[in-house]
Amino acid sequence: MSNKLTLGILGVVAAGIIALAVVLIVVVAGGGGDKKSATTGSDTPTASGTKTSGSGTTTKAASGELRLRGDDPLFLDPAVAQDAGSALYIVEIFSGLERLDKDLKIQPDVAESYDVSPDGKTYTFHLNKKATYQDGRPVSADDVKYSWERALNPDTGSVTAENFLGDIVGAKDVSRGRATTISGLKIIDDTTIAVTLDAPKPYFLYKLTYPTAFLVDKRQIESNPKRWTQKPNGTGPYKLKEWKLGERIVLEAYANSHRGPPKLNTVRYNLSGGSSLVAYEDGDIDVTGVGLDDLDRIQDPNDKLHAEYTTTPRQSIDYIGFNTNVPPFDDPKVRQAFAMAVDRKKIAEVVLKGAIPVANGILAPGVPGATADDKTKPYDPEAAKKLLAESKYAGKLPPITLAESGAGATVGPTEEAIIQFWKDNLGVEVKIQQAESATFFSDIDQGRYQMFHLGWIMDYPDPEDVLDVLFYSKSKQNNSRYSNPVVDQKLEAARIERDTEKRLALYRDVEKTLIDDAAWIPMFFDTTHALIKPYVKNFTFAPTIVERFHDVEVNR
Amino acid sequence: MDGLGGYVLRRLLFLPVTLLIVSFATFYITRWGPGDPVRVAAGAGFSDPEALERVRHKYGLDKPIIEQYGVWVRDVTLHGDFGPSYRYRDRTIGEVLGPKIWVSFRLGLYAFILTFLIGIPVGMFAAVKQGTWLDPFAIGSFLFFQSIPVLVTVPMMVLIFAAKLHWLPAGGFDGMFSKSMVIPTLTLTMPGVAGIARLARATMLGTLGEDFVRTARAKGLNEFTVIVHHVARNSLLPVMTTVVGLSLVGLIEGAFFTETLLGIPGVGKFIFDSVNGRDYNVILAVVLMLTAAFVIANLLVDIALVVIDPRIRGNRTGAA
Numbered sequence: 109m110s111n112k113l114t115l116g117i118l119g120v121v122a123a124g125i126i127a128l129a130v131v132l133i134v135v136v137a138g139g140g141g142d143k144k145s146a147t148t149g150s151d152t153p154t155a156s157g158t159k160t161s162g163s164g165t166t167t168k169a170a171s172g173e174l175r176l177r178g179d180d181p182l183f184l185d186p187a188v189a190q191d192a193g194s195a196l197y198i199v200e201i202f203s204g205l206e207r208l209d210k211d212l213k214i215q216p217d218v219a220e221s222y223d224v225s226p227d228g229k230t231y232t233f234h235l236n237k238k239a240t241y242q243d244g245r246p247v248s249a250d251d252v253k254y255s256w257e258r259a260l261n262p263d264t265g266s267v268t269a270e271n272f273l274g275d276i277v278g279a280k281d282v283s284r285g286r287a288t289t290i291s292g293l294k295i296i297d298d299t300t301i302a303v304t305l306d307a308p309k310p311y312f313l314y315k316l317t318y319p320t321a322f323l324v325d326k327r328q329i330e331s332n333p334k335r336w337t338q339k340p341n342g343t344g345p346y347k348l349k350e351w352k353l354g355e356r357i358v359l360e361a362y363a364n365s366h367r368g369p370p371k372l373n374t375v376r377y378n379l380s381g382g383s384s385l386v387a388y389e390d391g392d393i394d395v396t397g398v399g400l401d402d403l404d405r406i407q408d409p410n411d412k413l414h415a416e417y418t419t420t421p422r423q424s425i426d427y428i429g430f431n432t433n434v435p436p437f438d439d440p441k442v443r444q445a446f447a448m449a450v451d452r453k454k455i456a457e458v459v460l461k462g463a464i465p466v467a468n469g470i471l472a473p474g475v476p477g478a479t480a481d482d483k484t485k486p487y488d489p490e491a492a493k494k495l496l497a498e499s500k501y502a503g504k505l506p507p508i509t510l511a512e513s514g515a516g517a518t519v520g521p522t523e524e525a526i527i528q529f530w531k532d533n534l535g536v537e538v539k540i541q542q543a544e545s546a547t548f549f550s551d552i553d554q555g556r557y558q559m560f561h562l563g564w565i566m567d568y569p570d571p572e573d574v575l576d577v578l579f580y581s582k583s584k585q586n587n588s589r590y591s592n593p594v595v596d597q598k599l600e601a602a603r604i605e606r607d608t609e610k611r612l613a614l615y616r617d618v619e620k621t622l623i624d625d626a627a628w629i630p631m632f633f634d635t636t637h638a639l640i641k642p643y644v645k646n647f648t649f650a651p652t653i654v655e656r657f658h659d660v661e662v663n664r
Numbered sequence: 665m666d667g668l669g670g671y672v673l674r675r676l677l678f679l680p681v682t683l684l685i686v687s688f689a690t691f692y693i694t695r696w697g698p699g700d701p702v703r704v705a706a707g708a709g710f711s712d713p714e715a716l717e718r719v720r721h722k723y724g725l726d727k728p729i730i731e732q733y734g735v736w737v738r739d740v741t742l743h744g745d746f747g748p749s750y751r752y753r754d755r756t757i758g759e760v761l762g763p764k765i766w767v768s769f770r771l772g773l774y775a776f777i778l779t780f781l782i783g784i785p786v787g788m789f790a791a792v793k794q795g796t797w798l799d800p801f802a803i804g805s806f807l808f809f810q811s812i813p814v815l816v817t818v819p820m821m822v823l824i825f826a827a828k829l830h831w832l833p834a835g836g837f838d839g840m841f842s843k844s845m846v847i848p849t850l851t852l853t854m855p856g857v858a859g860i861a862r863l864a865r866a867t868m869l870g871t872l873g874e875d876f877v878r879t880a881r882a883k884g885l886n887e888f889t890v891i892v893h894h895v896a897r898n899s900l901l902p903v904m905t906t907v908v909g910l911s912l913v914g915l916i917e918g919a920f921f922t923e924t925l926l927g928i929p930g931v932g933k934f935i936f937d938s939v940n941g942r943d944y945n946v947i948l949a950v951v952l953m954l955t956a957a958f959v960i961a962n963l964l965v966d967i968a969l970v971v972i973d974p975r976i977r978g979n980r981t982g983a984a
Binding site for chain 2: 184270386
């Protein structure tokens, strides 16, 4: 074979590799003049002025723009949305009669005040006369009525409407197609509306802070029924200025907001993924969450990012649920044994690196009624063994499977640790079954699992939202099939108890009974770990999803 | 070209039949599986079965599957309406899918070109060097890259180039002329080279022993002319046309792992999310789009082959 040929072919191979190299170099060098990201600027604010982002487009970095990472919301209809991803945007663009502040206290929003009738059943709301939609139209009592009736109307397709508005007299007639107007709503004048409930329910105001009860614009929806959500006209402090699927969302201050003009001009979300911590360190975004893997570094007081580190407890709980109808977990002793055989503190320390707190009960901190003392079953392998031996399944336990939602083949380290404790302390081999979420929830509904690992996020800070919803025997969401007449009776009483102390005492009793009975193993509460740039003021993470940009200032 | 025209027409007439069969199978299988879009969207939070049933009714999901399929076929054929996305409720499927395809296409384009630009010469080189250490070395070094899964290469590159050196962004997609292209291009190119190189090598070897090659050499042609003009043109060109043509479909298919790991909003990640969310109509639309693309790519390859190599024409048109 001639040398010429060899050289020729080698030349072509080399050309290919060079082509690859050239492309990469061009791309790297000419990456839109991306600023050199050698560790500058992560804790020193960069000089104000223009800065270029990766795409080479100029991003305005004037003070008053907050830059975040985000995901596309699915659907910005407050009546229908049920995912947290959409709710994050909805609470900025829309608002309701009442809102929760970052401490989860109820604050006036579109309604500036309300009166409650002596029997506690009728709420009369007085709308803020300055409240307008973002196109400038004043909000009237008709808008409230329209928004709620629309949310309940079956054609709207809302799963949440009955949950949040169903306490109003006649609301269920609308949601079930028997009526089109809510009989319990009475418009008194342009800015006054009276709402009658089926019972004096103290948590009703909380339900109004949820997006389902937010105000939408009748004119806009009727003129553009299918697409209005792409440019919604809400009553919140921020307008949706731009939404480019998969690329960005820009929120712009609504200067005439009845809550006063927002301090921030724009909020810009970058929707195209990647590691947000790296983007934060590069100075491309102003706030980022921190994952478990980076926590060690950030928590080190010597790390340059440590000063920007903040944590916020979240009102959610991670738990092991039992199907109390099927063997062996129909015997409380077996449940108690399983609960006492797991050292949750050890798991939190070793596996979760102390990132989230061990649950001390069912009610997360900040939920009214929650107490600071540990109400859960202690870790006690000996007692656990004894309980199992006393149970009716002693020596003849059926095979046990723990179900969890997950798409991967690998089991999470937390589950690994849990089943290891059961194996070591009880001598019971528990299998883990993973199912992707659609299958998992469908199976839970049908009571197909003996035991499952799941979480619950509070929709509003009232114990009713977890204890009544998940443990009342007739609740449709009682996925542990728990049934206890004493608990039922207390839950029923608490629903309409108007003395707050008495009411919370009832819930505390219920919580204690549920834990003693080991209806659940409460595992962990949740915490948000985040970094916030020092030039961002008043940015807070709330324990649930609430409006949070109104007071934020950015002085870059 | 009359015969060819008729052949193409006959093949195209089969497309709707193929799509109908594929759509029915997909429709049935997805709806048959556990869970549904309404329940999975409710998650752990709002699972009141009666409320869910009312929403199912609104979307006709409570009807028998065969009836739902009838409605779907009617809407598609009469109105060109592929049904609502159950997740993105105010968007048409095209609106949601279009940008994802565009992202995946741009993301895969460099890799697509580079794979062949490197793979073919490497294969030719290996074939020519058969029997020497250079043959296994050339192929083997690219097999090395093929054998490392994307699940390993992506996090490794992110760790080195983004987290440690800060040269590249850790993910995302900022367009074709940005640094965000480097990691995906490398991950999508390197594993594919070995396959193309081996195919090129095998094809070359099959032809190198042919009589006409010996004749060409006997005529005194230099080896370069023999390899490029006689061997490559006769064997490599048709084979590579086929492979390139069919790989084109891959450009709109997306790259699931790469996209997911780097948080790139392309088709691969979108399909995964759609299946998890039981977004039936979106799954169906994607499957049909890929089916159509594959059928058409096949057809284009056949046409291209006839144009390149007249010997094929008689066989194909005669057989069809």
